[in-house]
Amino acid sequence: MIIISNKDQEPIGRALKDGALAAWPICLGYLPVGLAFGVLAQKAGLHPFEIGMMSLFVFAGSSQFIAVSLLAAGAAPIAIIMTAFTVNLRHFLMSSSLAMYMGQTSKKLLSLFAYGVTDESFAVNLFRFRQGGWDVKRALMVNHIANLAWVASTLMGGYGGKLIPERALGIDYALNAMFICLLVFQLRGKKYVITAVLSGGLAVMLALVLPGNSYIVLASILAATLVVCLDRKGFQS
Amino acid sequence: MLERDYIILVFAMGIVTYVPRWAPLYLLTSRRLSEGMIEWLDLIPAAILSALLLPALLLSAEPRQMSLLRPELLVAVPTFLFALKTKSLGGTVVVGMMLYWLAGRIF
Numbered sequence: 001m002i003i004i005s006n007k008d009q010e011p012i013g014r015a016l017k018d019g020a021l022a023a024w025p026i027c028l029g030y031l032p033v034g035l036a037f038g039v040l041a042q043k044a045g046l047h048p049f050e051i052g053m054m055s056l057f058v059f060a061g062s063s064q065f066i067a068v069s070l071l072a073a074g075a076a077p078i079a080i081i082m083t084a085f086t087v088n089l090r091h092f093l094m095s096s097s098l099a100m101y102m103g104q105t106s107k108k109l110l111s112l113f114a115y116g117v118t119d120e121s122f123a124v125n126l127f128r129f130r131q132g133g134w135d136v137k138r139a140l141m142v143n144h145i146a147n148l149a150w151v152a153s154t155l156m157g158g159y160g161g162k163l164i165p166e167r168a169l170g171i172d173y174a175l176n177a178m179f180i181c182l183l184v185f186q187l188r189g190k191k192y193v194i195t196a197v198l199s200g201g202l203a204v205m206l207a208l209v210l211p212g213n214s215y216i217v218l219a220s221i222l223a224a225t226l227v228v229c230l231d232r233k234g235f236q237s
Numbered sequence: 238m239l240e241r242d243y244i245i246l247v248f249a250m251g252i253v254t255y256v257p258r259w260a261p262l263y264l265l266t267s268r269r270l271s272e273g274m275i276e277w278l279d280l281i282p283a284a285i286l287s288a289l290l291l292p293a294l295l296l297s298a299e300p301r302q303m304s305l306l307r308p309e310l311l312v313a314v315p316t317f318l319f320a321l322k323t324k325s326l327g328g329t330v331v332v333g334m335m336l337y338w339l340a341g342r343i344f
Binding site for chain 2: 009063067082090100119176181202208231
């Protein structure tokens with residue numbers, strides 16, 4: 001009983017360290033966005049406590065921004081709830097993708113993990129799962145560290161985000177840069193490059209004609225479906 | 238002013254944003270997926286990342302307008318090349334931020 005190779009027995013500290021190493025670019029990126037949200041929410045009349053509560057329960061940047069501007073405009077609650085739902089539908093695709101790597105996970109842990117699925121944690125965790133040496137415990141660390149950074153930065157914004165200069169040190173670009181690199185990691189062959197080019201092009205065109213962010217889901221589904229169909233045809237001929 | 242209405246609103250928003258995150262994980266993980274479905278899901282990350290990123294680089298905020306001269310896009314080119322060359326996530330984030338900061342000083 002001395003040698004325990006089971007991963008479940010490893011100290012929590014190592015998973016925390018791996019999670020923190022993977023999550024720091026997310027935290028850096030959340031800081032300016034969270035501050036901006038906090039400032040906006042405070043201007044809309046929300047108390048910092050209410051701001052923190054929304055960040056904790058909703059944990060979805062774009063939905064929260066839209067909710068607060070709708071609140072300020074005096075929109076009906078049902079309109080705000082419906083908008084939050086549509087704006088976040090894209091997470092359905094992300095969770096479907098992540099599901100491929102979580103076969104052995106208990107339903108309870110999956111339900112906890114689902115809470116933390118965001119654009120950013122999805123991209124980071126998916127890359128780590130593919131790379132190997134990654135497990136649900138580490139993925140959960142990434143989710144929760146990112147969550148903590150989000151709640152904290154929105155609270156900070158609510159308390160006095162106006163004091164922080166805008167565009168300081170290019171921090172506004174942190175999430176863009178992270179997505180650029182994570183996209184590069186996804187380009188593992190011609191098929192993926194074609195998908196990305198197609199999806200990006202479609203997204204830009206759709207974004208110009210459709211309101212809101214439905215272009216993300218539409219472009220992704222269209223591009224992936226087209227490439228799978230073309231791939232099938234290629235095999236037949 | 239922590240009103241009851243606000244608490245209900247936040248709870249409801251929490252539920253509608255949680256369900257799309259939860260349902261696929263809960264339903265798909267234990268299921269055997271068809272080959273076509275696996276191939277499709279395998280392409281989704283590249284598709285989604287590109288669909289998130291490209292409009293953010295090319296289009297201005299409301300009203301949306303395309304421009305090839307946005308600092309977001311100009312900075313993205315060397316950042317992309319750096320990522321391609323080094324495959325370093327942390328390095329790319331730092332380089333992207335630095336270049337964007339520099340671009341802000343020049344433009």
